[in-house]
Ligand code: ADP
């Protein structure tokens with residue numbers, strides 16, 4: 001069970017602060033003002049029906065999508081969203097700042113998104129070497145330790161297509177960890193997996209929670225969210241419909257929509 005209770009007794013710093021994020025695609029308003037705060041060690045599970053804006057929200061947080069409005073702060077440091085919106089028009093210096101900011105937030109995708117032409121180990125060391133400028137030998141040592149940690153060191157020289165989905169996702173988690181991110185975002189990390197492979201990936205994420213990693217996880221694994229999350233956020237049509245500790249959301253949902261959603265998914 002979660003150590004969230006004991007964690008809350010010690011003062012922790014705010015790792016990620018998000019204020020009033022809005023995002024539209026053309027006339028479709030997908031995010032209608034989302035705010036949240038993740039303190040060090042928080043594990044926030046984001047629930048909601050398909051199309052409620054969960055992926056768009058996570059993508060806004062590391063600027064795979066550019067929010068139309070709102071603020072994102074990492075350890076109190078605000079990211080200049082106006083600057084980030086200019087995309088291709090960034091000066092080299094601003095582009096570097098944006099890349100540096102992005103490197104502080106890890107992202108694990110539903111579909112793994114490993115480089116198919118690189119071995120597992122090369123996938124893991126690619127960003128440390130090319131984005132952070134870490135020496136190759138050092139990146140390799142650390143990469144091997146991370147593969148060990150997620151239980152796939154024996155696959156280090158294999159290509160992603162030769163791995164099971166669960167192994168690929170564990171490689172993707174090792175790749176995210178290799179950048180020492182301050183926050184890790186997971187977008188339905190087990191939804192693309194065969195049922196028998198789900199638990200090996202959830203086990204890795206659970207271990208990261210136990211280490212005190214700060215994570216936001218979009219998931220439909222309700223048992224996992226209930227056991228591991230320190231906080232649950234329920235999104236509906238681009239707004240936070242309900243928010244609170246798992247005990248409250250799962251046992252005493254306040255809104256009819258959350259009740260219906262849980263009835264369908266529990
Ligand atoms: P969820 O992850 O909760 O299923 P998404 O964030 O993927 O929801 O999508 C929310 C809504 O935004 C959906 O209606 C989806 O079709 C739309 N949407 C997402 N990405 C784009 C995009 N790049 N262009 C246009 N519409 C998009």
Ligand code: MG
Nearest residue numbers: 054055056187
């Ligand atoms: Mg999604």
